[in-house]
Every structure is written in C-alpha cells, then in structure tokens.
Amino acid sequence: MNTVTVDVAKKTVSVGGGAVWKDVDEKAAKYGLAAVGGTVNHTGVGGLTLGGGYGWLSGEHGLTIDNLLAATVVLADGTMVRASATEHEDLYWALRGAGYNFGVVTEFVFQAHDQPNPIWSGIVAFTPDKLEAVIDSLNATVQNPDPRSGAMCIFAQPPGAPGPMVNVLVFYNGTREEGERRFAQLLALGPVVNTIAVIPYEQLNGLQNPMATYGGRKSFKGVYFQPPLNTKFIRGVFEEFCALNAAHEDLTPAILLEFYDMRKTCSVPLASTAFANRSPSLNGLLNLRWNDESKDGFYRGWARELQAKFKAQFDAQVGAGTGDVPQYINYAEPGDVVVNNIYGENFPRLQKVKAQYDPTNVFSKMHPIVKRD
Ligand SMILES: Cc1cc2nc3c(=O)[nH]c(=O)nc-3n(C[C@H](O)[C@H](O)[C@H](O)COP(=O)(O)OP(=O)(O)OC[C@H]3O[C@@H](n4cnc5c(N)ncnc54)[C@H](O)[C@@H]3O)c2cc1C
Structure with a gap:
C-alpha cells in the first residue's frame, strides 16, 4: 500500500493508498520529477489528497487534487472502481475535496512535474x-x-x-x-x-x-x-x-x-x-x-x-x-468555527454522490456528509 511507481514518459506517479509523502518525493526525484504534496513528509498521501492538499509547489501547480488524474477505490459494498475524468466522473469529482466519505483509495495517480533543479x-x-x-x-x-x-x-x-x-x-x-x-x-x-x-x-x-x-x-x-x-x-x-x-x-x-x-x-x-x-x-x-x-x-x-x-x-x-x-x-476539527459549512455550495451535489456510492454511510469519520437543517 505504500509503493510508488513512476511513468517517466507520461510524468505520472502511481501511489499506494498508505504511502506518506516522503515515499513520493524520494521516488519521483530519482527521475527529476516532483508531485504537489504536503510540507511535512511523514503526512499521509491519503488524507492530505482527499481533503484537497497543498504545499510548496502549489503556487506553480495548484492543489494536490488539481494534479490527481485517477484513483482506485474500494467502495462500501466491496466493489472496486476507478475514478477519473472518464470513469465514475461523479466519484472523481467528490473524491477531490470530500474524499474521506466514499471508500478506501488503494491507488492515486498524480501528474508530476519536472523538478530538475535544487x-x-x-x-x-x-x-x-x-x-x-x-x-x-x-x-x-x-x-x-x-x-x-x-x-x-x-x-x-x-x-x-x-x-x-x-x-x-x-x-x-x-x-x-x-x-x-x-x-x-x-x-x-x-x-x-x-x-x-x-x-x-x-x-x-x-x-x-x-x-x-x-x-x-x-x-x-x-x-x-x-x-x-x-x-x-x-x-x-x-x-x-x-x-x-x-x-x-x-x-x-x-x-x-x-x-x-x-x-x-x-x-x-x-x-x-x-x-x-x-x-x-x-x-x-x-x-x-x-x-x-x-x-x-x-x-x-x-x-x-x-x-x-x-x-x-x-x-x-x-x-x-x-x-x-x-x-x-x-x-478543521469538529467544534471548529465554520465546520458546519465546510463543503459550501458543493454540499447538495455531494449528498447525491454519497447516496449513490455509500448509502449506508460507512465512511463517516472525517467531516461526514450528513443532512443539515
Ligand atoms: C504535521 C502536519 C503537517 C501538515 N502539513 C500539511 C500541508 O503541508 N498541506 C496540507 O494540505 N495539509 C497538511 N496537513 C494536514 C493534513 O492534510 C491532514 O492532517 C490529513 O488528514 C492528513 O492525512 P493522513 O492520511 O496523514 O491522516 P489520517 O488521519 O490517517 O487520515 C485522515 C482521513 O483520511 C482518511 N484516509 C487516509 N488515507 C485514505 C485512503 N487511502 N483512502 C480513504 N481514506 C483515507 C482517513 O480514514 C481519515 O478519515 C498537515 C498535518 C500535519 C499533522
């Protein structure tokens, strides 16, 4: 779950769902590449990515999710699906910012970027x-x-x-x-x-x-x-x-x-x-x-x-x-000042995607998508 493989031709990195950013930074660097990850390298790729993610390279390349090309997800009913711009598009949309609510991501595929210089x-x-x-x-x-x-x-x-x-x-x-x-x-x-x-x-x-x-x-x-x-x-x-x-x-x-x-x-x-x-x-x-x-x-x-x-x-x-x-x-943590509105205007669409992919709310530990008054 913490393996990282690099496709040099496409400049992409495929990362196991249990990897930390150190795994990614070190492997990508071997090929003169870097991915947009967090600024403390023992942070998990999983949680950081599923909540948006940013770091020192975000000024140039945006959020971690803006560089997420695909994810392989085990859903609550045990089925495994791939989400990308052309597969399970709703899930792909939802994973990028509310991603702890839909399943277990076993693999992330990121666009990496040339990083030849120190x-x-x-x-x-x-x-x-x-x-x-x-x-x-x-x-x-x-x-x-x-x-x-x-x-x-x-x-x-x-x-x-x-x-x-x-x-x-x-x-x-x-x-x-x-x-x-x-x-x-x-x-x-x-x-x-x-x-x-x-x-x-x-x-x-x-x-x-x-x-x-x-x-x-x-x-x-x-x-x-x-x-x-x-x-x-x-x-x-x-x-x-x-x-x-x-x-x-x-x-x-x-x-x-x-x-x-x-x-x-x-x-x-x-x-x-x-x-x-x-x-x-x-x-x-x-x-x-x-x-x-x-x-x-x-x-x-x-x-x-x-x-x-x-x-x-x-x-x-x-x-x-x-x-x-x-x-x-x-x-954000529960009890924080604006957590009730953490999904903003994307909340109604998230509720629909949630109903489709995790109707019994198995994945609910972190900023759950629950009905608001
Ligand atoms: C020291 C430190 C530095 C940080 N620096 C940054 C930073 O530079 N940039 C930034 O954006 N954020 C940063 N963060 C915040 C960080 O993004 C969050 O704390 C994030 O939740 C960490 O993810 P994790 O996988 O390490 O944590 P965990 O607590 O393991 O996971 C968080 C949530 O994600 C879920 N999850 C994790 N992996 C998966 C997976 N593969 N599939 C499905 N669900 C999964 C977990 O179930 C949990 O609900 C930092 C946090 C710390 C503690």
Whole structure:
C-alpha cells in the first residue's frame, strides 16, 4: 500500500493508498520529477489528497487534487472502481475535496512535474521586536506574488532560545540569487539565525520534521486570515502566545501562518471539484503539544478561543456571511468555527454522490456528509 511507481514518459506517479509523502518525493526525484504534496513528509498521501492538499509547489501547480488524474477505490459494498475524468466522473469529482466519505483509495495517480533543479529554503529567526516588520515583508510577497515562492511564519521557542521567536521558513524554487532577491526585504531585517541553503527538492519537506514529531497529546486547529495580515492583530496574538508559553512548562506550542501564492488554486472553478476553499484567504495552524491528560480541556479551549479571534478579525476585514468557505478542510476539527459549512455550495451535489456510492454511510469519520437543517 505504500509503493510508488513512476511513468517517466507520461510524468505520472502511481501511489499506494498508505504511502506518506516522503515515499513520493524520494521516488519521483530519482527521475527529476516532483508531485504537489504536503510540507511535512511523514503526512499521509491519503488524507492530505482527499481533503484537497497543498504545499510548496502549489503556487506553480495548484492543489494536490488539481494534479490527481485517477484513483482506485474500494467502495462500501466491496466493489472496486476507478475514478477519473472518464470513469465514475461523479466519484472523481467528490473524491477531490470530500474524499474521506466514499471508500478506501488503494491507488492515486498524480501528474508530476519536472523538478530538475535544487531549491532554496531554510529558516530565518527574528527577535520579537521585529514581528511587525517581518509580517509587512511577508504581506509584500503576497501583494507581489511569485508562483515559485512561499513562506511560513512560525511563532515558536527554538531550543536554547530564552523565549518565543518569530521564525520564517522560506522557499524559492530556483537559485540562491533568485531566493535572496525575492526575500530581500525579510533578510534585511537581520535574522539572528539563518539556516537557508540550496538543497535537493526531496529534502525540502523534511525540514519541518523536527517540529512535527510523533507522540504526546495534541491540538491541531486551523485558522484563516485575509492578506494583508493586520500587524496590530497579530501582535496581540503573539503576546497571547508568549503568555501561554511562559505559564505552562509542559506545553510546546507553535502558531504557523502561511504566505502562499493562491492564484493557481483560485483559477480552478469552485464547482469543478468538491473542494470548497478556493479563495485568496490564507491558512494558519495552532499547534499545541503536551503530556498531561488533565490539561486537555484547557489547552483545547485556549486554541478554540484564539481560532474564534482569527475568525472575528477575518469577518471584520472581509465581511461575514459571504457564502465562501475560508476554512481549509484538512485543518478543521469538529467544534471548529465554520465546520458546519465546510463543503459550501458543493454540499447538495455531494449528498447525491454519497447516496449513490455509500448509502449506508460507512465512511463517516472525517467531516461526514450528513443532512443539515
Ligand atoms: C504535521 C502536519 C503537517 C501538515 N502539513 C500539511 C500541508 O503541508 N498541506 C496540507 O494540505 N495539509 C497538511 N496537513 C494536514 C493534513 O492534510 C491532514 O492532517 C490529513 O488528514 C492528513 O492525512 P493522513 O492520511 O496523514 O491522516 P489520517 O488521519 O490517517 O487520515 C485522515 C482521513 O483520511 C482518511 N484516509 C487516509 N488515507 C485514505 C485512503 N487511502 N483512502 C480513504 N481514506 C483515507 C482517513 O480514514 C481519515 O478519515 C498537515 C498535518 C500535519 C499533522
């Protein structure tokens, strides 16, 4: 279930339903190819793809599902079908964004892309007084988008640091000179740590692995924001984050804010796949990790409150009730602020496809397609 085979002539990769992205990145790289996968390479291909999926290559090539050519699926009644643009088209449509609801995918076939060159990436860390300037520079990259580039701002306390730092993971699919030119404003702010290097593509999605380890108790909550990210708002978030971090020694918290070029993702019509979140809003994550079970409620409650503040900020900036779905489904958990509307305007068609392929609702663990009032 974790095998990966490459068709060099067609530039496609066929991936077992149990593979992780490391399997794909490493195999494709042997042929000078890359697929649009996640930014932490021990994430599963299955869940990430079925909920849309994106990563560093999305600026150039769109979502993971926008590169999904076919899937082999075992349905609830045990039959095995292939879904593609010409076979079981309704299922193919539904798998791309609501895919955990229809069966077990045993194989995904992705369009891969030429990736002959190494890439420019690494972490630059700034002291907290630089927060506004860092965010200004990242906002500027979104205002002047480049599909080959992306960045993540990460609030976290690196090992050995006296407190939380403003860390930025930068990416440029090109040379050192191109990367440095692209992020000149950020680099001019004087990072106290700089790990940027030119590395093979297949190493890129391993860079965050030391921060995304197994074990412990965790809360993983998605937030969203409208660029340009408001610096006054984010200063308040950072202060809250620092207070939480200082008060709880057993806690390892991090907040991630993504700055990607969304144009390619937004260029695909909303109704052409089940994925409901094609909008220029950007995503973030509240990641908390601890060991003491008795603190579950407190930490999850803290994250939920902060999530609501992000939503309030977004609504104030954009206007509530637009009908759009700004929440990324793969970053959403039950109890999150907009989960009731996670499929947006694609929901009625999803109900029909669900009735056809899984009428007894066998596949219902993750964002189930259930009748709403
Ligand atoms: C550390 C970390 C980093 C992340 N980075 C990114 C990122 O860069 N980009 C991004 O888009 N998302 C990212 N995510 C979110 C990620 O997409 C979701 O957490 C996703 O659910 C992970 O899928 P999984 O298969 O690993 O998880 P699982 O929990 O195993 O699966 C999630 C759901 O998918 C179903 N599923 C999994 N495989 C199959 C299959 N073959 N057939 C049918 N159903 C299946 C499962 O039953 C479950 O309902 C990240 C998550 C983590 C924890």
